[in-house]
Amino acid sequence: MAAIAKSSFRKTKTKNAVLPYLYLLPAFLIMGVITFYPLIYQVIISFTNFETTHLLLGLKSPDLRFIGLQNYIDIFTAALPVENFNFFRVLEFNFWWALSNVILHVPAGVLIATLLNAEGLWFKRIYRAVYILPVVVPPLVVATVWTNIFDERYGAMNQLLTNISAAFLGNADPIYIRWFEDVKPPIPGFLPGAPLTLAYYAMMVANFWLGWPFMSVVATGALQSIPKDLYEAASIDGATPVQQFWGITVPLLRPAMIPAAVYGFTLSFNLFNFVFFMSGGGPARSTELLVTFAYNLVRNLRWYGVAAAFAVIIFGVALIVFLITNRITRATQNYMEA
Amino acid sequence: MAVNPQSTKNMFVRIMNINTSGQTAGRSLPLWKQLVFQLIALIILASVMFPIMYIVTLSFSSITTRPSKLELFPKEISFVAYRQVLDRPTGNPVTFIELLRNSFMLSMGVGAAALVIAVTAAYAFSRFKFKMREVLMILVFIPLLMPAVGLSTPLYLLLNQVQVKECKSGETAILPFTECSDGGKGKLQFNLRDSLLGVGIAMTASALPFAVWNLKGYLDTIPRELEEAAAIDGADANQTFWQIVIPLAVPQLAVTFFLGFIGHWQEFVLTWLFLSQPKDYTLAMTLYNMTGQYANSIPWNRFAAMAVIVALPVAIVYIGLQKQIVGGLTTGGVKG
Incomplete structure (x- = not known):
């Protein structure tokens, strides 16, 4: 009896030692051929x-x-x-591109989430429903749409600027800014070693439109898990709303926002679609990312x-x-x- | 993410994380503050709606010339552009249905393949202790560091070597396994690189490690009590896996599948690099063909209609699964 129990025990034990590898086998076989090789x-x-x-x-x-x-x-x-x-210029621009995006997206997302979290704000639901839209549209479509928006002659951006200049400056001449062709950096020396052309700013605008709502969604979730009594206690102690924001909101949002920021950084760092569709890395490779240049090497060169x-x-x-x-x-x- | 206890609330309310419990009482905003906040919120609203209204207005326009002035509200609701795009999307002899089918086949096929192959591996990593576990996990993690472009060169070269040729002698040769006996070049019948199947394989190469990690992360959060109870009742590991774990993991399997779908629906890098025949084109490639340097030959209302059409499936899936996707991405982002 004991011997039988023992042998069957040993059997299951050896079986269990092999089992995990059996479970891993399909994935590793296929990854071996199409990924690792x-x-x-x-x-x-x-x-x-x-x-x-x-x-x-x-x-x-x-x-x-x-x-x-x-x-x-x-x-x-x-x-x-x-x-x-120049590899190191591309590398520097790539880091700056990802960093500058996250630096803008995260605070904007947090501030807007805080704004929408204000108690008694009218039309809150409508705002939340609309603000989520950029997250929902596939980035590829966002990139193509903004490419045409920044079109030099027929794009909506230059037309908008024309309308604004006509309304406020009384200047009815159409504005033709060459967003993706102008090689002269509008703010010289902004990033030493890697001049930032207008194309960079155009892509920053487009990616900002896409980027902050995601951060805002994350921040909203985290904001709603902050207990309200904290704010009440703070206001009884005489803390101003600004003090409450820095003393309560910001530290308690940190655990949620840091991973989101890291995710946003990695995403922007390899944001192929935007750069490839909008500027194509130009003008004069000033907005080239590592991934877009790699693509050029394979596909064109x-x-x-x-x-x-x-x-x-x-x-x-x-x-x-x-x-x-x-x-x-x-x-x-x-x-x-x- | 705040957990909403009332699961019966309608989906839209839940997605938007809206407080419907009516507990808005308490401090209300002073009027001046309310007005300032409303002004800010409206400005943000306008900036969010600007490109959306622009493209929607354009898509409902019947004017085929390029837009000479800014219009953000449709003056007419014309479906001409939609009809033309559905009828003949590009100058190439390819129908909309074919493009749609290619896009769906690629994105769904890759999503499903990665899921089916990954699920057992994810389970093994999540539940078993075995030798080399750490090493194998790092091995799966390594490809995730590589952006899609980074793997495209070797995949292009390797898939390009798999070709079917019709030899002069009449036999068919499958390179690189068999060659024409006369050593002649033969007529190229099929090139794996230049096919949807090849692109699908290339996409799976990076989708698979992602699916393993994503699923493992989720399986880790499923409590083990049920499995332990099943083991006490005499279920072996296989039974536990198929009858306990898989049913519990169905929601996450769905999310992983849809993440794969969303990601590959708009896949552009590999398709644009690999495919050369218009009959294999996807919707994403077609949209690119209507943009930027190509925009001069395509009426913009058609481009706009196409953009709306490409965006819709993803938007619908995203709205349905937004909470899970945002949660999954942020935790997944930490783990890589």
Whole structure:
């Protein structure tokens, strides 16, 4: 009896030791072929001169040469025969683009959520229902619509500016701002090393429209979980609304907003659709992101070896970004627990 | 997120997180403050509605020339642009139904495939302790760091090597597994890279790790009591998985599926890179074809109608699942 029990126990134990791997098997088999193998393949061809002529035979092509770190060196030293390309300028702009977006979206989202949270505000429901709309529209459509809005001759933005200037300045001349062509930065020296052209500001406007409502949704949820007595106690103690905002609202929103900000940063950092659709990285590659340049390398220039090296570099950047943001969120978690 | 106890409230009210309990009493705003707040709220309202009204107005217009002055309210409700887009969306010989079918097949197919393949792996990571667990989890996490563009080069090259050719001798060769016996080039019949199937595979490459992590995060939040009770009653791990965990996880499976759907409905990077034949085009690609540098040859009312059509399915899904999606994304964002 005891022996039977023991043997069946052992049987289930060995079965349980194999079971998790069986459960993992389908996903890992498929990822092995379509995810991990391509990732390794990418690293290999990043050391080669892979071009269109090697498309059919791949690594078996007779004239495919291993050129060591040449692709990487070319990218870092701006030795690629591409006009206006400088890796470190693109990198700087990419970080600034993501950072400046989040810096605007998060406070705007919080402030607007606070405004809508004011007790007794009329039409609250209508405002909340409308303010959510940008989150609901797919970013791809947002990007295409704003591309046409910023059209130089027929776009709504220049027409709006024309209307405003006619109404307030009495100047009826139509305004034609060349949003995506003007290479001269409107505020010189704003970001040293990477001049910000009008295209950057146009995309900031479009992405602001898309970005703050999401932050506002997150902030609204967090605001509603703050107990009302805190504010009552504070106002009895004589705290002004501004003091209450900084003393109660902001610290209690932090645990919800930091992860949202991190998410927004990562999203903006790789925001392909906006940049590709609106400015195409131009003018003079001043608004190029790492992802849009990588796309150019594959689709237009067809330098697959260089593109692979560039993707490996992007991976490295993404890893660094992740380690930093992960640290920030961890720090907030500790803050919450403390 | 505040949890709303009354699940019977209508969906819209719940989504918008609106306080319908009538507890607005207490301090009310002084009138001057109310007016200032209303003014600010109205300005924000106008800025949010500006592009939406612009594009909706444009889509209901019958004027095919490009807009010469700003109009934000429809003067006419004409469905000409919609009819034209549905009839013949682009200059290419491809019908709207085909574009729609391609978009749906890609986004639903990738969403479903990733879900089905990922669910058991997510369960294993969530519930079992085993050797190499940490290493394997990091392995699944690594591709998530790579933006979609970053994986496009090797996928392009590898999928491009899978081709079906008709040889001169009449036989068919499937590269890279078989080749024409005469070594000749043969006639290209099918290139996996230049097909919806190939794009679907490429999309699944990054959708799969995401689905594993997203589902694991959710399974972690399901209490284990039920499973333990089932185990005491003699259910083995497989039974527990299929009969307890899967039914409990259905809501999150749906959310993961729809996240995949939303994400790939507007997928542009891989489709635009891989596909060259108009019959394979998706709605997102068509919309791009009507924008910016191409906008000069396409009447803007048609572009506007197309934008509305592409936006609608996602908007509907999003409104239905907004709470889960926002919650899932923020927690998912932390975990990567």
